[in-house]
Amino acid sequence: MFVAIMLVLVAVGTVVFHFLSPWWWTPIASNWGSIDDTVTLTFWITGVVFVAIVLFMAYCVFRYRYREGRRADYTPENKKLEWWLTGLTTAGVVGLLAPGLFVWNQYVTVPEEAHEFEVVGQQWQWSYRFPGADGVLGTSAPQNISDDNPFGLNPDDPNSQDDILIEDDEVHLPLHKPAKFLLRSIDVLHDFYVPQFRAKMDLVPGMVTFFWATPTRAGTFDILCFELCGVGHHTMRGTVVVEEESAYRAWLQEQPTFAQSMTEARNGAEDDSRENLKLVLGEAEAGSTAR
Amino acid sequence: MAYVTHDDAQSVPLAEVGEMELYHAKSWVTKYVFSQDAKVIAIQYSVTAIAIGMLGLVLSWLIRLQLGFPEVFDFITPADYYQFITMHGMIMVIYLLTALFLGGFGNYLIPLMVGARDMVFPYVNMLSYWIYLVAVLVLVASWFVPGGPTGAGWTLYPPQAILSGTPGAEGGILLMLISLALFIIGFTMGGLNYVVTVLQARTRGMTLMRMPLTIWGIFVATCLALLAFPALFVGAVMMTFDSLLGSSFFMPAIVEFGELLDYEGGSPVFFQHMFWFFGHPEVYIVALPAFGMVSDLLSVHARKNIFGYRMMVWAIVVIGGLSFIVWAHHMYVSGMNPYFGFFFATTTLIIAVPTAIKVYNWTLTLWQGNIHLTIPMLFALAFIVTFVNGGITGLFLGNVTADVPLSDTMFVVAHFHMVMGVAPLLVVFGAIYHWYPLMTGRMLDETMGQFHFWVTFLGAYAVFLPIHYLGLLGVPRRYFELTDISFIPDSVQTLSAFVTVVALIVGFAQLVFIYNLIVSRTKGEPAGRNPWRATTLEWQTAEVPPGHGNFGETLPVVYRWAYAFSVPGARDDFIPQNLPPDQVPTDGSVS
Ligand code: HEM
Ligand SMILES: [Cu+2]
Ligand SMILES: [Cu+2]
Numbered sequence: 001m002f003v004a005i006m007l008v009l010v011a012v013g014t015v016v017f018h019f020l021s022p023w024w025w026t027p028i029a030s031n032w033g034s035i036d037d038t039v040t041l042t043f044w045i046t047g048v049v050f051v052a053i054v055l056f057m058a059y060c061v062f063r064y065r066y067r068e069g070r071r072a073d074y075t076p077e078n079k080k081l082e083w084w085l086t087g088l089t090t091a092g093v094v095g096l097l098a099p100g101l102f103v104w105n106q107y108v109t110v111p112e113e114a115h116e117f118e119v120v121g122q123q124w125q126w127s128y129r130f131p132g133a134d135g136v137l138g139t140s141a142p143q144n145i146s147d148d149n150p151f152g153l154n155p156d157d158p159n160s161q162d163d164i165l166i167e168d169d170e171v172h173l174p175l176h177k178p179a180k181f182l183l184r185s186i187d188v189l190h191d192f193y194v195p196q197f198r199a200k201m202d203l204v205p206g207m208v209t210f211f212w213a214t215p216t217r218a219g220t221f222d223i224l225c226f227e228l229c230g231v232g233h234h235t236m237r238g239t240v241v242v243e244e245e246s247a248y249r250a251w252l253q254e255q256p257t258f259a260q261s262m263t264e265a266r267n268g269a270e271d272d273s274r275e276n277l278k279l280v281l282g283e284a285e286a287g288s289t290a291r
Numbered sequence: 292m293a294y295v296t297h298d299d300a301q302s303v304p305l306a307e308v309g310e311m312e313l314y315h316a317k318s319w320v321t322k323y324v325f326s327q328d329a330k331v332i333a334i335q336y337s338v339t340a341i342a343i344g345m346l347g348l349v350l351s352w353l354i355r356l357q358l359g360f361p362e363v364f365d366f367i368t369p370a371d372y373y374q375f376i377t378m379h380g381m382i383m384v385i386y387l388l389t390a391l392f393l394g395g396f397g398n399y400l401i402p403l404m405v406g407a408r409d410m411v412f413p414y415v416n417m418l419s420y421w422i423y424l425v426a427v428l429v430l431v432a433s434w435f436v437p438g439g440p441t442g443a444g445w446t447l448y449p450p451q452a453i454l455s456g457t458p459g460a461e462g463g464i465l466l467m468l469i470s471l472a473l474f475i476i477g478f479t480m481g482g483l484n485y486v487v488t489v490l491q492a493r494t495r496g497m498t499l500m501r502m503p504l505t506i507w508g509i510f511v512a513t514c515l516a517l518l519a520f521p522a523l524f525v526g527a528v529m530m531t532f533d534s535l536l537g538s539s540f541f542m543p544a545i546v547e548f549g550e551l552l553d554y555e556g557g558s559p560v561f562f563q564h565m566f567w568f569f570g571h572p573e574v575y576i577v578a579l580p581a582f583g584m585v586s587d588l589l590s591v592h593a594r595k596n597i598f599g600y601r602m603m604v605w606a607i608v609v610i611g612g613l614s615f616i617v618w619a620h621h622m623y624v625s626g627m628n629p630y631f632g633f634f635f636a637t638t639t640l641i642i643a644v645p646t647a648i649k650v651y652n653w654t655l656t657l658w659q660g661n662i663h664l665t666i667p668m669l670f671a672l673a674f675i676v677t678f679v680n681g682g683i684t685g686l687f688l689g690n691v692t693a694d695v696p697l698s699d700t701m702f703v704v705a706h707f708h709m710v711m712g713v714a715p716l717l718v719v720f721g722a723i724y725h726w727y728p729l730m731t732g733r734m735l736d737e738t739m740g741q742f743h744f745w746v747t748f749l750g751a752y753a754v755f756l757p758i759h760y761l762g763l764l765g766v767p768r769r770y771f772e773l774t775d776i777s778f779i780p781d782s783v784q785t786l787s788a789f790v791t792v793v794a795l796i797v798g799f800a801q802l803v804f805i806y807n808l809i810v811s812r813t814k815g816e817p818a819g820r821n822p823w824r825a826t827t828l829e830w831q832t833a834e835v836p837p838g839h840g841n842f843g844e845t846l847p848v849v850y851r852w853a854y855a856f857s858v859p860g861a862r863d864d865f866i867p868q869n870l871p872p873d874q875v876p877t878d879g880s881v882s
Contacts, residue, residue: 003664003669003672006749007672007676010676010749010752014680014756017756017757021757021760022780022782023757023760023761023763023764023782023783023786024760024763024764025763025764026764026765026778032695032696034692035692035693035695035696036696038690038692038693039687039693039696039697039763042686042687042690042693046683046684046686046687047683049647049679049683050679050680050683053650053654053675053679054676054679056654056658057654057657057672057675057676060654060657060658060660060662061657061662061664061672064593064657064658064659064660064661064662065662065664066594066661066662066663066664067661070661071594071661071857071864072593072594072595072659072660072661072856072857072864073595073659073660073857074595074596074856074857074858074859075596075598075659076596076598076599076600076854077598077599077600077601077602078598078599078655081655082599082602082648082651082652085647085648085651086644086648089643089644089647089648090644093640093641093643093644093686096640096686096690097636097637097640097690099692100636100640100690100691100692100693101633101636101637101691101692103692104632104633104636104691104692105633107629107692107695108629108630108632122546123456123547123548124456141544142543142544142545142546142551143544143551145546145549145551147549152546183626186545186546187450187454187456187545187546187547187548188450188451188454188456188545189448189450189451189559191624191699193699193765193767195696195764195765195778196778198695198696199695199696200624200695200696200698200699201624201626202624202625202626203626204559204560204625204626205450205543205544205545205559206543206544206556206557206558206559207543207558207560207626209626220777221777221778222776222777222778224765224767224776226698226699226700226767227448227699228373228443228444228448228451228769229451229456230451230454230456230457231369231370231373231442231456231457231458232369232456233373233769233770233771234369234767234769234770234771234772234773237775237776
């Protein structure tokens with residue numbers, strides 16, 4: 001009796017906890033409501049099965065508990081019942097899989113009109129790159145990376161020059177515009193995830209990965225790294241600000257392009273070498289090298 | 292109907308099995324230390340596995356202390372934390388569960404249950420254990436090298452695993468890889484033994500379709516392990532090369548903290564494929580023996596034949612086969628070709644069907660039974676509850692779309708603990724309560740058993756159930772702390788503290804169990820022969836505990852399946868597998 005009651009309590013307790021739990025989805029802020037729907041559907045189908053099985057066990061434990069002189073039934077198999085159960089389970093599984101695959105098809109199909117931008121991950125910070133006026137991101141390679149060129153862009157690629165570089169963990173995105181997140185890591189695996197967007201993908205060094213999402217709610221959201229990337233993994237954070245397109249444009253305007261940052265760097269470098277020259281040649285000669 | 296397994300009128304022609312030459316130990320050392328007797332090897336494996344498992348348990352406490360009370364235990368640094376979770380995960384999955392199920396239960400039960408005198412290659416079997424022990428020692432040694440053990444996560448994903456941003460990149464990761472390679476070598480020696488013994492050394496009349504499901508589970512799990520471990524072995528060797536010799540199997544061009552490394556062209560995703568080609572079958576390497584053993588516990592203690600035996604056997608075989616084509620469901624967001632998602636989601640959900648059938652058949656075994664609520668039965672019931680719970684969350688994670696927001700969250704942690712941590716361990720406990728009387732001749736203490744059961748079952752459920760909901764909220768796994776995350780309310784910390792307290796209680800309940808194991812060895816109630824009135828051969832030996840060679844002068848002959856419980860017309864509610872049909876006492880009624 002006690003055991004049967006405990007089993008019932010486990011089933012009921014689980015359901016009660018499910019409905020009363022204060023821990024639930026963080027309110028969504030993207031187009032991926034369909035992902036939440038698949039999860040909800042799965043909760044319903046599997047929840048019913050779970051409760052049914054545990055209650056059935058409780059019933060058996062109570063009804064068929066040991067009694068002196070009682071004998072268990074001897075029925076090695078029951079083909080009909082077994083096929084029925086197999087059939088029903090198959091139907092349930094198809095009911096889960098079909099919507100799952102349907103939504104996955106949307107997940108892997110990036111809309112034509114999506115605007116691309118790049119997320120760059122490295123231990124343990126985020127940075128971002130937007131295509132400039134030409135709308136195309138320039139090529140990049142780890143071999144190009146230096147203090148002056150932290151993104152590793154190809155300086156000879158004309159497409160790189162107007163790329164907008166954001167060396168900061170905060171990025172802005174326009175509201176209601178599908179965005180294709182191109183993901184690039186320069187060291188180890190990372191994973192770009194904004195829980196309110198529901199969509200994520202790993203960053204893998206040596207390749208560019210992607211996913212897409214349309215932000216549907218204005219606000220400031222946390223970006224978390226979701227793939228273990230070393231001791232600083234839990235500190236690898238960023239923020240995404242979703243705002244009206246005009247505000248987004250204004251923000252983007254203020255960010256430096258690759259060409260600008262290179263010029264700055266070059267000027268900086270010239271300043272440095274001038275300093276060195278001064279040291280080597282002395283004040284007087286240094287004065288004559290100045291144009 | 293020639294193959295109907297449960298029909299004992301149909302005596303299968305008895306194949307002759309030659310008597311095997313037994314190795315007879317000449318000294319104490321060869322009898323108990325370098326023993327070639329599978330039963331002694333089984334105990335050695337089990338004791339070692341449980342000992343290292345205790346370390347895994349202590350590590351889980353440290354992890355939980357950090358998560359539950361982040362500010363309080365400031366001797367735990369982030370590096371420590373990542374080392375703890377890595378070693379905890381690896382120890383639990385490989386060095387505890389795999390070793391205990393196959394090396395422990397496999398060695399003890401296979402020869403006894405199929406009616407063999409020992410494993411077919413006893414010497415190799417002995418080596419298997421000693422290599423396993425060395426593997427464990429190498430693993431533990433990683434705490435004593437500069438940099439400590441690896442903190443790469445139990446999945447050991449490169450490039451991170453061998454780069455300096457991860458703790459243990461100096462020596463820990465190499466010792467981990469070496470230890471795994473040793474484990475696999477040792478396991479292969481044992482595994483070949485288990486498979487060949489099941490295939491070649493069954494006694495007369497023990498057809499495959501008369502074998503207890505315990506043996507089916509262990510047998511198929513061993514086949515999986517023999518096929519899956521090589522992938523991990525090769526991956527480990529390749530990663531060792533990348534780390535030591537500068538090869539680039541898994542390493543693309545990388546700039547690490549501003550410095551260009553000397554690697555080029557390798558693929559980190561390639562390692563993930565190799566890891567999970569092993570890693571997914573690994574789940575079933577742990578689960579299938581548990582499936583088999585729990586079937587037998589349910590049947591014996593409900594006094595009823597297992598429902599749908601043939602379906603159960605085929606389900607084990609089909610699950611084993613399918614488990615090799617679902618691995619990339621761990622990689623939906625890994626950056627592999629996203630179209631693979633369609634294939635792997637489909638195969639993964641197909642596996643749910645045979646798995647569900649097993650669950651139905653377990654519950655239908657209870658139906659119309661005569662259920663003794665013994666400790667093994669309680670654990671078996673708890674297994675069904677936790678396994679169903681953990682299994683259904685697998686349908687979320689397997690169904691590609693639903694996995695996207697949930698992957699790498701606490702939902703995953705809750706899922707795999709429920710399904711491959713809690714559920715199989717409950718079977719381990721049930722099995723120990725069930726077979727301890729055979730191994731020692733004494734019963735385990737019932738009161739301590741009740742206490743152990745209720746605290747473990749309800750506690751573990753209370754620990755892992757709420758953690759799913761943290762995952763839903765978006766709480767990441769493998770996070771040292773959750774400071775400054777705007778969507779995480781304070782209540783999460785309260786819940787974490789609660790979970791930690793319960794986990795500690797559950798942990799300490801295991802000490803009661805260990806205590807029970809030790810005292811009952813000498814103080815337990817004498818079990819006598821066959822205390823559970825079971826049908827299988829291990830309970831029909833000449834002496835209890837079974838001596839060297841298992842069976843007396845002659846090997847038993849098997850006349851029927853292992854589930855002849857409550858057969859109408861028979862006097863007793865069980866008929867041992869080796870009782871000749873003409874000697875079965877009848878109840879007097881005409882049958
Ligand atoms: C009292 C029992 C246990 C407790 C309280 C416990 C707790 C935990 C916790 C808190 C984590 C870290 C979660 C995170 O932040 O990522 C973890 C990780 C893990 N545990 Fe357990 N655990 C227990 C038993 C087991 C068992 C029996 C297994 C065997 C399957 C297991 C396998 C793992 C694995 C594979 C990981 C992942 C390690 C990684 O992320 O690399 N645990 N456990
Ligand atoms: Cu990370
Ligand atoms: Cu898997």
